[in-house]
Amino acid sequence: GESVGLHLPTLSVQEGDNSIINCAYSNSASDYFIWYKQESGKGPQFIIDIRSNMDKRQGQRVTVLLNKTVKHLSLQIAATQPGDSAVYFCAETPGNQGGKLIFGQGTELSVKP
Amino acid sequence: DTAVSQTPKYLVTQMGNDKSIKCEQNLGHDTMYWYKQDSKKFLKIMFSYNNKELIINETVPNRFSPKSPDKAHLNLHINSLELGDSAVYFCASSQDPRGGGAFFGQGTRLTVV
Numbered sequence: 001g002e003s004v005g006l007h008l009p010t011l012s013v014q015e016g017d018n019s020i021i022n023c024a025y026s027n028s029a030s031d032y033f034i035w036y037k038q039e040s041g042k043g044p045q046f047i048i049d050i051r052s053n054m055d056k057r058q059g060q061r062v063t064v065l066l067n068k069t070v071k072h073l074s075l076q077i078a079a080t081q082p083g084d085s086a087v088y089f090c091a092e093t094p095g096n097q098g099g100k101l102i103f104g105q106g107t108e109l110s111v112k113p
Numbered sequence: 114d115t116a117v118s119q120t121p122k123y124l125v126t127q128m129g130n131d132k133s134i135k136c137e138q139n140l141g142h143d144t145m146y147w148y149k150q151d152s153k154k155f156l157k158i159m160f161s162y163n164n165k166e167l168i169i170n171e172t173v174p175n176r177f178s179p180k181s182p183d184k185a186h187l188n189l190h191i192n193s194l195e196l197g198d199s200a201v202y203f204c205a206s207s208q209d210p211r212g213g214g215a216f217f218g219q220g221t222r223l224t225v226v
Contacts, residue, residue, distance in 0.1 A: 034214070043117075043203050043217030044156070087154055100146075100169050101215060103156040 012110045019077040021107045023090035026071060030092035034101070035064060035075045038087045047075070047088075077109075085111045116140050117218040119204045125224045126194055134189045134221045136204030143208065144168070145187035146215065147179060150201040159202075162187055194225045 013019045025033070031052040036044035050057045050064045050073075057064050063076040073090050087108050091101040119136040126132050138145060146169075147159040161169040165181045176192045191198060201222050207215040
């Protein structure tokens with residue numbers, strides 16, 4: 001079956017440190033990947049995306065890395081801040097399934113001041 | 114201005130009742146979705162509509178019936194509610210029918226008692 005799994009369900013980091021959240025996907029047909037942030041009581045919020053023809057994409061304080069060989073995706077957050085505390089989801093879009101997003105389990109990031 | 118708004122935010126109802134959740138987006142997007150998030154925060158797509166046409170139906174029980182009167186609205190009607198329907202339901206929209214960069218509403222927490 002399809003799955004997008006995460007290696008760590010929880011991650012605790014010190015403020016100012018860098019955070020790395022990992023994700024494994026299983027659908028080789030997936031060609032578009034997104035990271036979402038979900039704060040308590042809110043809907044998922046788009047952070048950054050990457051297409052399968054790229055292996056790295058940078059945003060403001062965030063970087064997404066894609067390794068298609070091992071079907072692995074990661075989100076790096078630089079200088080993590082208390083406001084980064086949330087649940088982070090990776091999502092994949094299989095190219096042949098009409099646009100649905102398949103979400104991973106989610107990783108809860110906790111930033112200690 | 115709220116991009117994707119859904120009402121109500123909270124819904125508590127008894128088993129067997131019929132209820133509706135409304136969703137509106139003011140982004141001018143052609144594609145709208147309903148996702149369900151369970152108690153373990155796992156997000157799974159239920160339906161997607163592109164310009165009022167059903168695109169994805171993820172084997173959701175037919176007690177769930179989406180209705181799209183126009184491309185800015187996608188409502189979810191649920192008949193004969195069951196305890197297992199308790200979850201947070203998220204509406205989302207995107208310009209890309211392949212789901213990229215979908216914007217999510219704040220969610221409706223449905224509790225069936």
